Amino acid sequence: MGEKKNDRNTGGATVYDVARVAGVSAMTVSRVINGSAHVTDATRDKVMAAVQSLNYQVNVAARAARVGTLRVGLLYSNPSAAFLSAFLVGAMDQCSQSGATLILENCEDQRSQRAAIERLIANGADGILVPPPLCDSKSALKQLDEIGMPTVAVATAKPVSSMSAVRIDDYDGALTMTRYLLSLGHRDIAFIKGDPKHTPAQLRYQAFVDAMAEAGIKVPAERVAQGLFTYRSGLSAARELLGQKDRPTAVFASNDDMAAAVIAVAHGMHLHVPDDLAVAGFDDTPVATTVWPELTTIHQPIGDMARSAVELLVEQIRRRRAGESKLVQHRLLPYTLITRESSTLGE
Template identity: 75%
Template sequence: MKETQSDSKAGNRAAGSGATVWDVASLAGVSAMTVSRVINGTGSVSDKTREKVMRAVQELNYHVNVAARAARVGTLRVGLLYSNPSAAFLSAFLVGALGECGRNGAHLILENCDNLRSQRKAIERLVADGADGILVPPPLCDSRSAIKQLTALGIPTLAVATARPSPLMSAVRIDDYAGALTMTKYLLEQGHTDIGFIKGDPQHTPAQLRYQAFIDAMREAGHEVPAQRVAQGMFTYRSGLLAARELLAQPTRPTAIFASNDDMAAAVVAVAHGMHLQVPDDLAVCGFDDTPVATTVWPELSTIHQPITEMARSAVALLLEHIRARRSGQAYEPQHRLMPYTLVVRESTSGQE
């Protein structure tokens, strides 16, 4: 029999044992979600379809993943897909996620990715390692490609800290707009009217809302924000250094800088010290999130407390509810949980004379 191009590719993948769910789906002529249902033993799949999928699984040497799944019957596994530039955010998140997984006897599986290609492979590895559900913290919570891939697999997924959660997926977040509005109004009440702002990753929805809240609060108070008072950051410390130098190199400096997260705010403090500026006397600085870095710099940062550890606990609890409902064949409605934020005033801000 003549070997087709498709047969040849399948054979190569099988020999290399690098088959993916999409390879199985393609060979079986079904969707990735159907393959996931067969492998997970969930959902309604006809015997004929199941046989096609299992034949493809065997031909592509995908049986290792099935064996791993079978070996852990009764164990809940929570996958965590992360690509967060803020080590402080990730650290606080892991504390909560690990604690809640431990309390429920579940395992936490971590996969890192830094681009579209590695993202796809990371999701594949989580599925191969037997993840029953997957947590997606920022910035991947706003990644259309990641959400599309997870939806196609039909695996329970929960987005953390997205400002615009999908109605089809559970989510845990705070009101980023209200939090940034509160911080800006606090600075205005302290007498600051010339305020610089450092934006976060433009692909991340909370960054967009934090900036919009700043602009709205300033305009409501009768202050337009010149373009030179706004600098682009990416939520990293290094991007904060560059943004701070841009804002503070101007002939007339702002009296305060509001950075979209604590990492960038800490960088502003470092730049200010390097320019022999006193914080807060010469320059007030504030951040957002209240990660550990906020209290490890001097002076300690005023910030908006986002309960990251508690959000992680809540996210794991909600995801486990979804997983258990799925295992028992029950319907599950996505849940959106809004957590409280708090204005935390520390030494990095002060009033103007």
């Protein structure tokens, strides 16, 4: 009875109450609450449903006293504010669930990466999350690997074998989007590339070319513009593509920021989206539903990817503290095609 009392929280429920409602052991509840990766999705869902139904509130301070403070470092340099915002929300949410503190460091270029990593370590980071585009930085990943820092790369299309990673299938997602535009009857589709240093950008473009070839269509060079995943670069690319004498009937941009820029340029040219021009993006960040018309896109579960990455990282840190061997895990999360008014009315 005394043990239960020590685990009682402000909501009145205990770990044992949660275990009883979920039909699992108290140890399993503990694993879920502490962000362990060694729990099935079905079990995690049952436990979290019980947590919510009982209004169980995790005593983070008590947990920290038992297992020690966890510090999760986040090394970021992302040109898309929408992507970074969604990632931060997911990471902070999971850190809170795992009793961890999130510490941030920004680096603007390759030369500042080493100093940013050193600052994270100096501030007590036990492990580091590396979202795009740094997830594809060979120098940053090499430095982290050499010092043995627990690391999880997020949204890299080519995860390294020695490092845990969370991603979606970017190639298949872009293939799905291109096939969707083709199914609407479009044959003259333009494409805006993303940052060439980012592996998903490379795969998204390759998938577009392959899907067009599958339909017997060769993509001319003038139908491809280079972007950098930023809204401003999307404006330049859109002006290049839509300023041509024979405009494409559809534009597929490598991310939502650039797709939103295409819509803005189209409006400025008095083109009606989607009647005169269909527009599609990738990521399904908040901008996809704040532009008019709302954007057809591939939903990349950025928040869930961040949560999953924190889970993997916390698990690595705990294994390291327990003197256990390193466990490398690669998680592939599902994407979803989201059709909205920018591609066809009534969708």
